Amino acid sequence: MKPFAFARPGDVAEAVREVAAEPNAVFLAGGTNLVDHLRLGVARPELVVDVRTLTSREITDLDDGGLRLGAASTNSEVAADRRVWERYPVLAQALLAGATGQLRNMATTGGNPLQRTRCPYFQDVTTPCNKREPGTGCSAVGGYVRYHAILGTPGALPDPTAPETCIATHPSDMAVALAALDARVHTIGPAGVRTIPFVDLHRLPGDDPSRDTVLEHGELITAIDLPPLPEGTRSAYRKVRDRASYAFALVSVAAVVDDGDVRIALGGVAHKPWRASRAEEILRGGPLTEHAVRAAMDAELAAAQPQPGVESGNGFKIPLVARTVAATLRGLTEEQP
Amino acid sequence: MDADITLRVDGEARRLTVDTRTSLLDALRERLGNTSPKKGCDHGQCGACTILLDGQRALSCLALAVAHDGAEITTADGLARDGELHPVQRAFLERDAFQCGYCTPGQVCSAVGVIEEFAQGWPSHVTEDLTADPEMTHDEVAERMSGNLCRCAAYVNITPAVQDAAAQR
Numbered sequence: 001m002k003p004f005a006f007a008r009p010g011d012v013a014e015a016v017r018e019v020a021a022e023p024n025a026v027f028l029a030g031g032t033n034l035v036d037h038l039r040l041g042v043a044r045p046e047l048v049v050d051v052r053t054l055t056s057r058e059i060t061d062l063d064d065g066g067l068r069l070g071a072a073s074t075n076s077e078v079a080a081d082r083r084v085w086e087r088y089p090v091l092a093q094a095l096l097a098g099a100t101g102q103l104r105n106m107a108t109t110g111g112n113p114l115q116r117t118r119c120p121y122f123q124d125v126t127t128p129c130n131k132r133e134p135g136t137g138c139s140a141v142g143g144y145v146r147y148h149a150i151l152g153t154p155g156a157l158p159d160p161t162a163p164e165t166c167i168a169t170h171p172s173d174m175a176v177a178l179a180a181l182d183a184r185v186h187t188i189g190p191a192g193v194r195t196i197p198f199v200d201l202h203r204l205p206g207d208d209p210s211r212d213t214v215l216e217h218g219e220l221i222t223a224i225d226l227p228p229l230p231e232g233t234r235s236a237y238r239k240v241r242d243r244a245s246y247a248f249a250l251v252s253v254a255a256v257v258d259d260g261d262v263r264i265a266l267g268g269v270a271h272k273p274w275r276a277s278r279a280e281e282i283l284r285g286g287p288l289t290e291h292a293v294r295a296a297m298d299a300e301l302a303a304a305q306p307q308p309g310v311e312s313g314n315g316f317k318i319p320l321v322a323r324t325v326a327a328t329l330r331g332l333t334e335e336q337p
Numbered sequence: 338m339d340a341d342i343t344l345r346v347d348g349e350a351r352r353l354t355v356d357t358r359t360s361l362l363d364a365l366r367e368r369l370g371n372t373s374p375k376k377g378c379d380h381g382q383c384g385a386c387t388i389l390l391d392g393q394r395a396l397s398c399l400a401l402a403v404a405h406d407g408a409e410i411t412t413a414d415g416l417a418r419d420g421e422l423h424p425v426q427r428a429f430l431e432r433d434a435f436q437c438g439y440c441t442p443g444q445v446c447s448a449v450g451v452i453e454e455f456a457q458g459w460p461s462h463v464t465e466d467l468t469a470d471p472e473m474t475h476d477e478v479a480e481r482m483s484g485n486l487c488r489c490a491a492y493v494n495i496t497p498a499v500q501d502a503a504a505q506r
Contacts (some may be wrong), residue, residue, distance in 0.1 A: 001358040003338055003357070003358065004338070004357055004358070005357065005466070006338065006340060006357040006401075006403050006404075008404075028401070028404060031399055031400060031401060031404065032381060032396070032399050035360070035381075035399045035400070035401060036380050036381055036397075036399060038358070039379065040380075048401075050403075050404050052404065076393070076454075076459070079459070080454075080459045080460070082468070084468035085468050086468065089467060092460070093462075093467075096460060096461055096462040096464075097462050099484075100384070100483055100484025101394060101447065101450060101454065101481055101484055102384060102387055102394050102395050102396045102447065102450070102484050103381065103396065103484065105390075105393040105394060105395050105400075105450075106390075106395050106396065106399065106400070130487065158382050168358070173429055194454075203445070221502070244480075244483075245462065245479075245480050245483035246483040246484055287505065309340075
C-alpha cells in the first residue's frame with residue numbers, strides 16, 4: 001500500500017478544507033470499499049481524511065413527514081429503524097439484501113452510494129480501465145460482462161480502445177432504493193452547501209468514466225433525506241443474484257407504488273441507479289396488469305444494448321429485468337386489500 | 338507515516354505506534370500478538386478476521402487502526418472469561434461446528450454479534466415481516482452468518498451451534 005498522511009479534523013468544515021486543499025485527498029467513512037482499494041492500489045491518495053465521526057449518526061423525523069438519515073448512520077442502523085420498516089420498506093429491504101452483517105455495521109449512509117463499481121477490471125490494476133486510469137481503454141468490452149451495463153451505454157457496441165468507453169455498473173443496493181424514493185442528498189463543499197436530487201447524484205460515463213457522481217472534489221455528503229410518501233404507498237426491493245446471499249445484483253428492482261403512480265428504479269443494469277422513467281410514464285394512472293407492465297418494460301428496454309462476452313455475454317439481463325419488475329409490481333399490487 | 342493510538346483489546350488498554358496503512362487486523366496480530374482474528378482474504382470477503390468493534394461485529398481487515406483510536410475491541414480470545422468459554426464457543430465445541438478451525442474465531446465473533454442483533458429485533462433479508470420479532474430459524478441464521486465462509490463447509494453444524502447458543506441467552 002502506498003504511504004499516506006491521515007487526518008481526523010475537528011469538524012466537517014475543516015475536513016472539507018483539508019480535502020479541497022490536496023488534489024489527491026479522499027474522505028474516509030466506514031472504509032469497507034476504500035480500504036480495500038488502498039490495498040489493491042485502485043486508490044492511491046496522499047491524504048486520507050477521516051469523517052466517520054464528524055457528520056451526524058442520527059435518523060430524525062422531518063417536519064414534512066419525511067426522514068433524515070445522517071451521513072454517519074450505518075447501513076445496519078437504517079435497516080433496523082422501525083420508521084424505515086413502516087414508511088420506506090424498500091430501503092430496509094435493499095440494505096438487508098446488500099453485503100453482510102459485518103459490512104453493514106461498518107458501511108454508512110454517506111459512503112454506501114459512493115462505493116465504486118465491482119467491475120473486475122476496474123479492481124485489477126494490471127488491466128487497462130478508463131475509470132481507474134483515464135485514457136487506457138476498457139478491458140470489460142467482450143470480456144467478463146455478467147455484471148455489466150445494458151442501459152446508458154452507446155447504441156452500438158462500444159470501442160474498447162476509446163477513452164470514453166465504460167460498461168461498468170453501480171453496485172449499491174441502497175442507491176437503487178434511494179433513487180426510487182426520490183431521496184435528496186445534502187452536501188457541503190468548498191463552494192458551500194447544496195442539495196442534490198438523488199437521481200442526479202450519479203452520472204453516466206459520458207466523456208469521463210472516472211467520475212461516478214456529480215460531487216466536486218472536497219464535497220462531502222452530510223445527510224440524505226427521504227421525502228414523505230402519500231398514505232397507503234407500498235414499496236419493495238427485489239434482487240436477483242448468482243447466490244442466495246452476499247452477492248452483488250445481476251439485476252435488482254426498487255418499486256414504489258401508490259394510487260395511480262408508480263416509481264421504478266433498476267440496479268445492475270447501468271453506470272448509475274436507473275430510473276425507468278419511460279416505463280413509469282406509460283404506467284402512470286393505469287392498472288398495473290402483467291400485460292401493461294411487460295409493454296412498459298419493452299419500451300424502457302428498447303434501447304438496451306446487450307454486451308457480448310464470455311459465457312454468452314449479458315443479454316440475459318433484458319428479459320430478466322423485465323420479469324423482475326413484473327414480479328415486484330405483482331407482489332405490491334397483490335398485497336393491496 | 339506513523340500515528341500513536343490506544344486500543345482497548347479484550348479489556349486491556351494497549352498503546353502503540355502504527356503506520357497509517359496498518360489495518361486493525363495487522364495491528365492485533367503483528368503488533369499486539371493476538372492471533373485469534375485470522376487473515377483469510379484480506380479483502381472483506383471471507384469473515385475470518387471478524388471482531389467485535391465497539392460492541393458490533395466488524396471486519397478488522399477493512400478497518401484502518403489509525404481510524405479506530407480509542408476503540409473497544411473484543412476478539413474470540415477475549416470472549417472466554419475466568420477460564421470459562423463463552424456460550425457460543427461451548428456450542429461450537431458441542432456441535433462439532435468446525436473442521437480445520439481457521440475460520441472459527443471469526444465465526445464465533447460473528448455469531449455473538451448475530452445473537453445480539455436478534456435480541457434487538459433486527460430483521461434480515463429472509464425476515465418475512467420486517468416489523469415482527471424474527472425467529473432464530475435455520476434460514477435466519479444462515480443468512481445472517483453468510484459473511485463468514487468455511488472452506489471445510491462445516492455450516493451444517495455451525496448453524497445449529499448458533500441456534501443453541503441463542504437459545505441459552
